[in-house]
Amino acid sequence: MKIIVCIKQVPDTTEIKLDPVTGTLIRDGVPSIMNPDDKGGLEYALQLKDQYGAEVTVITMGPPQADDILREAMAMGADRAILLTDRKFAGADTLATSKALAGALKELEYDLIIAGRQAIDGDTAQVGPEIAEWLDLPQISYVEGLEYDGKKTLTVRKQTEEGYQVCKVDTPCLLTVLASANKARYMTVGGICDAYGKEVEVWTADKIKVDPSELGLSGSPTKVKKSFTKGAKAAGKVFEVDEKEAVELIINKLKEKYII
Amino acid sequence: MNIADYKNVYVFAEQREGKIQNVALELLGKARDLADALNEKVCAVLLGSGIKDLAATLIAHGADEVLLVDDPSLDVYTTEPYAQAIKAVVDAKKPGILLLGATTIGRDLGPRLAARMQTGLTADCTELDIEAETRHLMMTRPAFGGNLLATIMCTDHRPQMSTVRPGVMMAKPADAARKGTVEDFKVNFDRSKFRVKVEKVVKEQKNLVDITAAKVLVSGGRGVGSAEGFKKLEALAQVLGGEVSSSRAMVDAGVTEHARQVGQTGKTVRPDLYFALGISGAIQHLAGMEGADLIIAVNKDKFAPIFEVADMGIVGDLHKIVPALTAALKK
CATH class of the missing domain: 3.40.50.620 (HUPs)
Incomplete structure (x- = not known):
């Protein structure tokens, strides 16, 4: 079984804080991490490797420093890593991103493609299903459980608003996975040493058979017209009082607003 | 085209x-x-x-x-x-x-x-x-x-x-x-x-709660600590006829379920009243609740970002204030 996991390097948005004066984001010094849902997807792939000897390839599209998360993935147990990087990919929206990734995936063999449900820096959840469309694969998103019969069929637990569904799909197919679905393993010391001994394959736009007009900014139907910070709402009053006074203040406020 | x-x-x-x-x-x-x-x-x-x-x-x-x-x-x-x-x-x-x-x-x-x-x-x-x-x-x-x-x-x-x-x-x-x-x-x-077959559809009671429909939300974060602490919030929600909700921290800690999570990876809510109790106010959380009409925050840390969006902030211990408030409202 050959599995490819699509991963993304993202800023650790839980570390992003607001400047209390200007209301803008403080991004300086924010560390980069492997996107959590992608890591959950990688964990499933590695479990299938443990059980069935699957071969696991990780791929990312991003700037050269995205090498870090590919090495981390190899230290966790991935066999092969591909970095898709080229200035021609810059400014890509989800559609152009998915085109480039699908172009690279077409150069590879796979039975199963796994992506994270969404990346924490954009939260769109679009690239996985878009790749599935380009590759004409059935997709199941919001996966929180996975079993393989060792031959061809996957039984998948898919999260829904009301609970979950149990779905069956044959390979080849594409799944998008939730980080909460499993607990990703840690890198091992041996794995870290190996990961830095192994090669990360670097692919540029020339390696994939996608028309350059479909890549990057020129291949992106959506464009950011403007971005702006939301004017910070005027903060209310903050009281440092004992609990008796606090209760009085709160009750008066609720009365003032006709809530009680 | x-x-x-x-x-x-x-x-x-x-x-x-x-x-x-x-x-x-x-x-x-x-x-x-x-x-x-x-x-x-x-x-x-x-x-x-x-x-x-x-x-x-x-x-x-x-x-x-x-x-x-x-x-x-x-x-x-x-x-x-x-x-x-x-x-x-x-x-x-x-x-x-x-x-x-x-x-x-x-x-x-x-x-x-x-x-x-x-x-x-x-x-x-x-x-x-x-x-x-x-x-x-x-x-x-x-x-x-x-x-x-x-x-x-x-x-x-x-x-x-x-x-x-x-x-x-x-x-x-x-x-x-x-x-x-x-x-x-x-x-x-x-x-x-048509290559995906749905074999079973399972509903879980815990997922059926709809916090987006509640007029009053009593929401807890890391400062609530445990399931024990969360019970205090449930008591307050009950006297106000509201629901309990939470930040992501409480869901990750297993104290409450994802269906009650407010924020970027949870739900967007705009109740009449939102109590933010022990919630520091990560921007991912603020994104889901700043449309509430009235936000009252209680937090031990007077520098918590939640106070930036709250209409009223109380620096104090929610474990004391919440039960006292519940008792006062019952009267």
Whole structure:
């Protein structure tokens, strides 16, 4: 079984804080991490490797420093890593991103493609299903459980608003996975040493058979017209009082607003 | 593509088990405003099996036309039958705008369709407007948890597609006197492509709570500590006739379930009253609750960012204040 996991390097948005004066984001010094849902997807792939000897390839599209998360993935147990990087990919929206990734995936063999449900820096959840469309694969998103019969069929637990569904799909197919679905393993010391001994394959736009007009900014139907910070709402009053006074203040406020 | 051929505002009228989802009605409300600005029609696309009776509700909430695709393969949602049905509608009708709810269904279907139609899709929009001069759709969405907003446009491709999270737009009140048409739309499905089988649909009681409908939310974060602490919040919610909700920290800690999570990866809420108790106020959380009318925050840390958005902040110990408040309200 050959599995490819699509991963993304993202800023650790839980570390992003607001400047209390200007209301803008403080991004300086924010560390980069492997996107959590992608890591959950990688964990499933590695479990299938443990059980069935699957071969696991990780791929990312991003700037050269995205090498870090590919090495981390190899230290966790991935066999092969591909970095898709080229200035021609810059400014890509989800559609152009998915085109480039699908172009690279077409150069590879796979039975199963796994992506994270969404990346924490954009939260769109679009690239996985878009790749599935380009590759004409059935997709199941919001996966929180996975079993393989060792031959061809996957039984998948898919999260829904009301609970979950149990779905069956044959390979080849594409799944998008939730980080909460499993607990990703840690890198091992041996794995870290190996990961830095192994090669990360670097692919540029020339390696994939996608028309350059479909890549990057020129291949992106959506464009950011403007971005702006939301004017910070005027903060209310903050009281440092004992609990008796606090209760009085709160009750008066609720009365003032006709809530009680 | 001649974009001038593409007209009217289409809404994916999501139903589950024969129940129209609130988000579909909210989208119809926004679609009505957009269509009126463009002097065009609102069309609802209703997919399912045996769901004809739902069309009247869609008309009452703002649809001029309902396109009904009724097929057994559309009974329980899977991607491909739904994608084929909407693609067929788009090919035939050429919509200018197509809106979907950012539900687990809409977020699965939207990108599959966008790729199939080679158009753009903007996720989780919080504002939708028409640019007067160009008549293009302006799609505004939060980035990095809500403080930075970006307005995105899709000027050269049609339809212009957006998803909107439940609770963000306002539905218009039902007007039973509104008139509209219902069209039985026939789709020639390629059933060989239906490759995902749903074997079992399981409902979990814990997921059935709808915090977006609550007028009062008593929300707890890391400062609540444990399930024991959370009980104090439940008691307060009970006297106020509200629900308990939480930040992500409490869900990750297993104290409460994801259905109660407020924020970027949880729900967007706009209750009359939101108690933020022991919630520091990460921007991901603020994105989900800053639309509340009245926000009262209690936190030990006087520098907690939650105080930046609270209407009233109390620096103190929620474990003392909450039970005292509950007791006082009971009187």
